[in-house]
Amino acid sequence: MRSLIILLGLLSAPGLASAQAGRFLLAVGDVVVVRGQAEIRAATGTPVRSGDTIRVGPASNAQIRMTDESIVGLRPGTVFAIDAYEYSEQAEPRSIFSLLKGGFRTVTGAIGRLHNRERYAVRTPTATIGIRGTHYTVVHCDNDCGGADRGSISNGTYGGVTDGRIEVVNQTGEHEFAANTFFYVASAGTAPQNLIAPPNFLYDRLEGQARSRGNQGNESSETLARSGLNAESRSSEVPPPPQPSPFIVTEQRTSSGQPAVLAAASALGFTGAWTSATGDATSVTAFVSNEMLTRTGSGASQTLTAFNIPGTASGTALGPINQSGGFDPGDGSVNANWGVWAVGSITDGGTTRILEGAHYIFGNLTPPEVIATRTGTLSMISSGGTTPTINVVGSFVGAPTYPTLSLDFDMRSVRVGAFSWSFTVGTFSFPAGDGTIFVVPGRGAGVKASITGTFSSVPATAAMSGAFFGPAGNYLGVGIGVTSGAVSGQGVTIYTRAPGA
Amino acid sequence: MRGPGLAAVAAILLFACSESFAAPADELRTLLEQGRSADAYALGRSHAEELGKPDFDFYYGIAALDSGHAGEGVLALERYVVRFPDNDRARLELARGYFVLGELVRAREEFETVLRKDPPPAVQATIERFMDSIRAQETRYSTTATGYVEIGGGYDSNVNSGIGNPVISVPTLGTVQLTQAGLKSGSSFLHLGAGGSMSHPVAPGVALLGGASAEFKLNAGSFDKQFDLGALAAYGGVSVIQDKDLYRATFSLSTLEVDYNRFRDSASVGGEWHRQVDEFNTGSVFLQYARLQYPSSPARNADFYGAGVGWRRAYVAPMQPVFQVQALLGQEKNDASPVRDDLSRDLYTLRGGLALTPAARWGLSAGLSYTRSRFKEADPLFLVTRGDDYYGFDAGVSYRLSKQLALRGDYLHSDNRSNIELYKYTRDLITLRARYEF
Numbered sequence: 001m002r003s004l005i006i007l008l009g010l011l012s013a014p015g016l017a018s019a020q021a022g023r024f025l026l027a028v029g030d031v032v033v034v035r036g037q038a039e040i041r042a043a044t045g046t047p048v049r050s051g052d053t054i055r056v057g058p059a060s061n062a063q064i065r066m067t068d069e070s071i072v073g074l075r076p077g078t079v080f081a082i083d084a085y086e087y088s089e090q091a092e093p094r095s096i097f098s099l100l101k102g103g104f105r106t107v108t109g110a111i112g113r114l115h116n117r118e119r120y121a122v123r124t125p126t127a128t129i130g131i132r133g134t135h136y137t138v139v140h141c142d143n144d145c146g147g148a149d150r151g152s153i154s155n156g157t158y159g160g161v162t163d164g165r166i167e168v169v170n171q172t173g174e175h176e177f178a179a180n181t182f183f184y185v186a187s188a189g190t191a192p193q194n195l196i197a198p199p200n201f202l203y204d205r206l207e208g209q210a211r212s213r214g215n216q217g218n219e220s221s222e223t224l225a226r227s228g229l230n231a232e233s234r235s236s237e238v239p240p241p242p243q244p245s246p247f248i249v250t251e252q253r254t255s256s257g258q259p260a261v262l263a264a265a266s267a268l269g270f271t272g273a274w275t276s277a278t279g280d281a282t283s284v285t286a287f288v289s290n291e292m293l294t295r296t297g298s299g300a301s302q303t304l305t306a307f308n309i310p311g312t313a314s315g316t317a318l319g320p321i322n323q324s325g326g327f328d329p330g331d332g333s334v335n336a337n338w339g340v341w342a343v344g345s346i347t348d349g350g351t352t353r354i355l356e357g358a359h360y361i362f363g364n365l366t367p368p369e370v371i372a373t374r375t376g377t378l379s380m381i382s383s384g385g386t387t388p389t390i391n392v393v394g395s396f397v398g399a400p401t402y403p404t405l406s407l408d409f410d411m412r413s414v415r416v417g418a419f420s421w422s423f424t425v426g427t428f429s430f431p432a433g434d435g436t437i438f439v440v441p442g443r444g445a446g447v448k449a450s451i452t453g454t455f456s457s458v459p460a461t462a463a464m465s466g467a468f469f470g471p472a473g474n475y476l477g478v479g480i481g482v483t484s485g486a487v488s489g490q491g492v493t494i495y496t497r498a499p500g501a
Numbered sequence: 502m503r504g505p506g507l508a509a510v511a512a513i514l515l516f517a518c519s520e521s522f523a524a525p526a527d528e529l530r531t532l533l534e535q536g537r538s539a540d541a542y543a544l545g546r547s548h549a550e551e552l553g554k555p556d557f558d559f560y561y562g563i564a565a566l567d568s569g570h571a572g573e574g575v576l577a578l579e580r581y582v583v584r585f586p587d588n589d590r591a592r593l594e595l596a597r598g599y600f601v602l603g604e605l606v607r608a609r610e611e612f613e614t615v616l617r618k619d620p621p622p623a624v625q626a627t628i629e630r631f632m633d634s635i636r637a638q639e640t641r642y643s644t645t646a647t648g649y650v651e652i653g654g655g656y657d658s659n660v661n662s663g664i665g666n667p668v669i670s671v672p673t674l675g676t677v678q679l680t681q682a683g684l685k686s687g688s689s690f691l692h693l694g695a696g697g698s699m700s701h702p703v704a705p706g707v708a709l710l711g712g713a714s715a716e717f718k719l720n721a722g723s724f725d726k727q728f729d730l731g732a733l734a735a736y737g738g739v740s741v742i743q744d745k746d747l748y749r750a751t752f753s754l755s756t757l758e759v760d761y762n763r764f765r766d767s768a769s770v771g772g773e774w775h776r777q778v779d780e781f782n783t784g785s786v787f788l789q790y791a792r793l794q795y796p797s798s799p800a801r802n803a804d805f806y807g808a809g810v811g812w813r814r815a816y817v818a819p820m821q822p823v824f825q826v827q828a829l830l831g832q833e834k835n836d837a838s839p840v841r842d843d844l845s846r847d848l849y850t851l852r853g854g855l856a857l858t859p860a861a862r863w864g865l866s867a868g869l870s871y872t873r874s875r876f877k878e879a880d881p882l883f884l885v886t887r888g889d890d891y892y893g894f895d896a897g898v899s900y901r902l903s904k905q906l907a908l909r910g911d912y913l914h915s916d917n918r919s920n921i922e923l924y925k926y927t928r929d930l931i932t933l934r935a936r937y938e939f
Contacts, residue, residue: 025553026580044553061583063576065552071576107572135572135602162602163572165744178744180603181705194705197642203599203607206579209586216587247730247759249661250683250923257800257841258882259923261663261683262671291680310681311667440676 020047021085022066028208029060029076050085054078056102061208068095070109075204077144078102083123087111098123099157103139105204117167126157126185127170127192135163137202145201153201156186160198168192263289263310269365269444269467270307272315273479273490274344274358275391277351281481281488284348285465286312287365287444295337300326302337304360312348315358319343323386327363327475327494334470336363336477336494340386357389361477361492366468371437371445374409378497380476381405385493388480392487394425402480402493403430407447412437414447416464421482421489426456428482428489435464444468447476455484466495525551529560538567538817552577555584563594567817569779571601589615593624597631601780605635605642623861629904630858640700640708641742651694651716653909653934658687660720660728662917662926669922672884681724685926688722692934706742710751711735731758747775766794769805785811793833800837801844807831809850820857820865827852842878843887849873864899880921889919907936 024031027042034053040046048054048064056062056078063073068087074080079100087093087110095111099122108131112120117130124140138159139145145153159166160182168175168183172191177183182195182202252260268288276282286309294306303321308314324339338361345354382402389396404417413436420429435449446467453460466478476495482488525548532541541564551557562577575598581591596611612628612635620628639645663685671677696714703709713735720726738751750772757765769791776784791805809829816822831848835841854868872891879886892915899909915928 023553025558026583028583061579063553063580065549069549071573073576073579105576107576162604180742180744196702196705198604198606200606203604204579205607205610206583206586208583212584212586214587215585247662247728247757247764248917248924248926249663249728250926251801253795253798253800253844257837259683260798261679261923262674262882263678263680288678308681310678310684443676443678 019049019088020067021049021052021082021087022064023047024062025065025071026061026063026073028062029211030057031055031060031062031074032057048082050082053081053100056080059207059210061204061206066095066109066111068093068109068111070095070112071107072097073105073204075103075105075139076207078104080104093119095120096123097121099138099140100125101140101142101144103137103158103202103204105135105137107135117169124157124185126188126190127168129159130167130169132165132167132176136161136166139199139202141201145199153199154184154186156184156190158182158184158195158199158202160202263292267365268293268362269446269469269477270309270360270362271446271466271477271479271492272307272313272346272358272360273481273492274346275355275481275483275488275490277346277349277353279486279488280461280483281391281463281490282348283448283463283465283479283481283490284313285446285448285467285479287440287467288362293362297337299332300328300335300337302326302335303339304337304362307360313346315341315344315346317341317344318354325384325386327384327496329470334363334475336361336469336475338362338384338386338477338492338494340389355391357391357490359386359389359479359490359492361385361479361494363467363469363475363477363494364471365444366470366473366475368439368443368445370471371409371468371473372439374473376409378407378409378474379404380407380495381498382493383496386491388421388423388482388489388491390423390425390487390489392425394423397422397424400491400493402478402491402495403432404498405447405476405478405495407437409437412439414449416449416451421491423489425487428455428460428462428484429453430460430462430482433462445473447478453482455482455487458484460484469494526554526556526560529557529564533560533563533567536818538564542568542570553580555581559591562591562598566594566598566601569781571598571780574598575602589618589620593628600631600635603638605639609635626861626901629901632904640702641706642702644699644701646697646699647938648697649695649936649938651692651934651936653692653932654690655692655930655932655934656687656689657718657720657928657930659685659926659928660688660690660722660725661686662915662928664923664926666922671882673882679923682727683923686722686725686728688720688725688728690721691717691719692932693717693719694934700740708740709737710740710749711737727760729760731761732756733758745777747773747777749773749775763796764798766796767805768792781815781817783813785813787811800835800841802835802837803845804834804836805831806834807848820859823856825852825854825856843876843880845877846874846887847877862901864901865897866899867894867896869894883921883923885920887919887921887924889917889924892916892918905938907938909934909936 024042024044024046031042032055033040033042056074056076058076060076065071081098083098084094084096093111112131115132120131122129140157141153141155161177161179163179165176165178171189175192182198183192184195185192250261254260267290270288271285273283288309292309293304295302295304297303303324306316319342322340322342327336328334341358343356344358381404387396387400401419403419406415416433416435418432420427430451430453433451435447437447439445444467448465451462460482462480462482464480466476469475469477474497479492481490529541529545545561545564558577558580562574565574578595578598582595592611593615596608599608612631616628663683665685667679667684668676694716698712701709716732718730720729734755736751736753740749752770755767756763769789771789773787778784787809789807793803793805795801807829811827813825829850833846835845850872852870857865859865870893874889876887895913897911899907901907911932913930917926919925
């Protein structure tokens with residue numbers, strides 16, 4: 001087919017003077033090839049030759065494909081001359097054009113890729129353009145670029161580089177423009193100016209289409225939505241730069257540089273005795289920092305109004321605080337305090353419950369290493385505390401009684417003496433039993449025991465736990481919870497050395 | 502008149518000959534329907550004699566566009582549109598071609614021409630996306646300003662990135678409890694945001710940039726309000742476009758507030774270089790220095806140095822996938838007094854993401870990220886050198902209700918693994934938000 005085109009082109013040449021340089025891919029409207037004295041009305045396929053001048057009238061468009069595979073799109077009102085064109089094996093290739101009027105867009109071909117101004121050039125009234133790239137647009141204005149919607153446009157040559165680079169040469173020298181740049185040359189003696197933006201008349205608006213209104217072609221519009229390279233793929237949308245880490249609470253540091261979320265060193269021992277959310281009376285012992293307990297008062301005259309011990313329990317008093325009491329040997333080394341919340345909200349085991357009769361005791365904690373290194377035995381007795389309460393209608397009968405304790409530090413054990421609690425609804429009785437002394441390195445030390453007994457002949461259990469108070473570990477704050485079926489009671493007490501111990 | 506006469510005969514013969522080879526256009530269409538645009542383009546190149554025939558030009562133009570030869574594609578589609586100006590599909594493809602070439606004025610005109618003909622909603626949505634991108638790119642040529650407001654909410658399973666276990670073992674302290682603030686805490690939250698940016702070209706290819714934003718995350722839980730976050734940021738800079746390269750230098754100030762107290766102030770300078778390799782590929786390199794100051798925790802004050810590379814690849818395929826990868830090397834150098842090198846670290850980050858457009862107005866995205874942090878010295882409390890491995894998975898879906906208003910849902914799962922128990926956390930964050938742009 002290609003050879004046929006060439007052959008036909010040769011046949012159509014006047015006197016076979018020159019070979020076909022290219023052919024029209026598009027000629028809509030008034031498109032004429034001026035060849036010598038002849039004017040040939042162009043149509044798709046019409047060949048062009050070196051020496052031809054192409055004239056594109058108003059509301060007309062044309063495209064020429066040269067034999068080196070370059071394509072030139074000519075806008076309305078253009079006069080474009082093929083001054084010298086050669087692309088064959090017989091001679092050096094060259095492609096010299098003149099833009100006399102109007103403008104064009106071109107994607108260059110094999111000759112353009114030689115990057116040689118002697119081989120490729122476009123002459124305009126103000127400058128000659130050479131190329132180092134593949135795609136650019138040039139418009140020369142001669143009182144024909146302005147208009148009602150464009151205002152007044154200065155005469156001269158305007159250009160824009162889509163891909164690659166072009167050289168603009170005139171009397172002022174050689175100037176190079178890269179892709180995505182735009183320029184204006186006022187005259188042959190004026191240096192090109194860079195333009196921030198492309199002139200709005202630079203790119204052809206294809207006015208030739210006005211001659212084809214009503215033509216829809218064979219291609220359906222049903223698949224319109226298919227169109228669309230992802231709009232986010234453009235280079236102007238760039239990935240965000242790296243950001244510092246977000247807020248991570250455990251990386252917070254105190255003024256001393258320590259992790260802020262570590263609870264302050266345990267300063268207090270806390271024991272609570274209440275009927276837990278699961279129904280049984282319980283005794284909870286924890287080693288806590290000062291800020292975990294919300295208190296009023298000072299020394300041995302403090303009242304606990306709320307507590308928040310992460311991982312253990314939290315609670316708030318919702319009514320009067322009864323039976324407040326305190327103990328200290330007189331030097332402020334123990335400052336044990338106890339009391340009973342008449343009504344309180346306590347969350348333990350993940351469940352919040354409003355309950356009556358929540359007992360607490362807290363005091364200055366014994367350093368755990370003191371208990372860890374202590375040897376021998378110690379007998380202790382209750383020296384104050386709360387009167388036990390019960391979760392059913394009823395009250396304690398008689399004076400509060402708490403069991404004696406015999407501690408063996410060598411064996412880390414505790415012997416709990418027999419004791420009984422009498423309420424108006426019945427009596428809890430427990431025989432002597434055994435428990436343990438425990439030490440948590442870095443935090444504190446305490447005791448715990450579980451003893452089986454009866455409540456008015458019905459099986460019952462007593463849960464006991466406590467924390468050592470004072471610098472030498474000679475005091476214990478203990479809570480006891482007793483349970484038999486749905487009946488439960490609780491109380492707290494301070495233990496001191498038994499006389500003579 | 503011999504010449505013209507022969508030329509006319511030749512044209513007739515050419516037309517007749519080419520008519521007998523109508524198959525190439527059909528072959529191109531078949532290949533395009535199979536998503537084989539590169540093969541279609543290659544086939545088209547081998548049938549240069551078909552150029553100029555409308556059907557062939559139409560499919561060849563699309564094949565050239567889709568395979569990265571937008572210049573040829575635009576010329577072919579221009580031929581078709583001049584002949585068949587009422588074919589909206591061709592005009593839309595031509596508009597896309599202008600867009601790809603960066604000829605934004607012409608792209609906008611052609612898109613608007615199609616919009617005026619009231620195309621189906623899906624097409625309108627596609628066009629609006631292009632128009633948004635055109636507006637964004639026009640910052641190169643004209644002074645532009647944009648803004649947004651955002652409102653939304655969601656649920657954060659770990660508002661403070663706290664740990665799950667309230668008691669941890671510290672070699673120097675034994676078993677230690679954490680304050681409640683250090684424990685994982687979940688809460689629903691309200692999201693509010695607003696911002697704006699502007700660009701002002703001052704010379705060919707050179708533009709000044711500026712912007713500011715404010716975003717707030719307000720937790721619903723009374724306990725969690727202490728972790729309400731506020732982020733304020735402002736930046737200014739300059740961008741330079743040369744050929745296929747975009748250079749950008751920025752200076753930015755930001756502050757992160759926690760519970761309305763300044764948690765971290767940062768001042769940073771950054772440089773970026775982006776190269777548009779072709780219509781589908783963009784590579785980038787970036788450098789950053791940031792000064793990080795923690796007013797309430799000065800032991801963490803540090804200098805941050807970062808360098809990274811990125812690559813972005815768009816595919817012409819169903820759902821228009823865009824794939825992006827990023828790699829970052831960073832160093833956070835503590836400069837507290839005294840220096841805490843146990844808080845200095847080297848960071849290595851890898852991130853991969855995929856964005857899809859499953860239907861008009863809809864967007865999907867998903868990403869995976871990994872950050873390896875290795876600290877410089879043993880932590881004085883834990884007696885080991887901290888090492889973290891962060892894994893993140895994110896996914897998002899968006900729906901554009903109108904040109905200005907979009908809805909978006911995001912999910913983020915974070916899993917920070919550390920050789921120190923205190924720094925282990927997991928987090929799930931779900932956010933729904935509406936964004937109005939103007």
